[in-house]
Amino acid sequence: MSLAQPITGTPATIERRGGIARLGRARRDGSLLATILAFAIAAAFALPYLYMLLSSFKTPVDNIALPPKLVFTPTLDNYRAITENDALFRFLRNTIVVAVGSTALAMLFAVPAAYGLVRFRLRWREGIAYLFLVMQLIPAIAVVFPYFDLARRLHLFDTVWVLIVTYTLWNIPWGIWLVRGFIQDVPRELEESSMVDGTSRLGAMLRVTLPLAAPGLTAAAILLFIGAWNEFTLAFFLTTREARTYPTSIGFFLTHSGILWGEMFATALIGTLPVVIFAILVRKTFVSSLSFGAVKG
């Protein structure tokens, strides 16, 4: 509610808000102190991240200085050093391939399944949805060593394929739960009227429902992408060299002469920037999807 709202407006709108008598109360609903505190808290949560951003432009000497230097001569040396690191570049390429590939594969399976769970009157509909949810809850660390063994036997170890495929165990269920909510928001009647005109079930889904749910599908895809982009456990144990991904590059910065903090900060920043931008794009659906749809964002 904005500051000016209770004061301005026609008598009719004031009446709708509860009448003149409650104006003072409506105004006390928000407070300046709460606003200032809210921003202070947000700043406190942002601080470790902002400090990382700052440190990525510091020289090794400035980086270990105490008290921390807030004013310093910025350098691009850290970024220069990591762009010259061929392995890191390969890791980044692998991460993009794995994140895009596993998201596309998961959506290919999740979208029709979510549609089916919403639109067909099945006896086991809820049960199947919860079965997917339970599979999404399997801890990665519990299955990664069996996957390690299976991947070796199938000659998939240390390939991007093993990550693209195994990620779908979590991404298909997660995708189904996300997409289900967005399909529920599309009125059934729109589809039924087009099916009266002779469109098939598949045609109705592809030409009526999915285009209307497109913003939601995009948000779901972005959320799956973020998860795959950040994934560490499977990537760490199922790859060694060729298919290694960006989050597993942390070992690079532990050298015999100490830890290369500046380069690590720069690497972390490059690795998190795309995800931060994506998350801001989908922030409206982010909250409702975090809660398995328990709140609408």
Added chain:
Amino acid sequence: MVSALTPGWERARRSHQITPFLFIGPALLVTAILAIAPTIQLVRASTRAWKLGQPLAQAKDVGLLNFERLLTGSVPLGHSLKLTLIYAGVALVAELLLGLGIALLIDRALAGRSLVVTILLVPMILMPAMVGMIWKLYFSQEGLVNWALSLFHLPQPNWYSTDFALSAVILVDIWQWTPFFILILLAGLQALPREPVEAAEVDGASRWQVLHSIKLPLLLPLILITATLRVMDLFRSFDVVFVMFAGGPGNATETLPIAVYRTTIEQQRPGVGAAYSIILIGMMLLIAWLFITLLQRYRTEA
């Protein structure tokens, strides 16, 4: 009889036996294979004295010895169970209380709510591996955390020591996941019906009474669901703990997921690791059952 004049949706309803499976079946099949294949492997491995790299079929069948080792042997299940409960319990309570308090505060902000929400999104979506690495630096003896403590003349512990490593891991989780509670509970607060709150205010109820008797009871289902979701992630959390301390020093941060890694890789006893995994999955199923019960009750109410 199905004729050309029968409406499309009517035709679809009659052919419903096979069509739904064409939509749902593929997803179910893929995820089932990906879930069942490793589970079978875990069950087989947990009954064998298996060495990594050796074909599982050649490993000696030892019955339930691996599970007995969890209770009596050198790998203490009780210890990791205790650590997991402390880690999850402390982080959950702190995040829930902080998150609820901050959500109530932001709910009363006059402006800038969407900017605050956007800023709070960031910690949750950062790469866990990088989060662990960066906080490990901040927690070092000469790091930012101890420098900040020195400003207030507070003791500066050695966060890398047996006594404090778990606290450091918990603090990182609180930083990263308190926003989870803030954002969901804030959305819940803003979706609350206005009438009961306004009616109580007209009747002269204090802010505390409104919170205690109206807002919190209405918010309770959401609080429970969010808390259960968080517990499920805390119980299987591996990456940040692994990157920060990998279970050490000693076994000070050896939670259940870390114990799976340590027995399998460090101690080269994947059979015992499999037994650990099965117990971990069992605990997840238990919490999942609680979660589904809550979700179902809440949905029928809504």
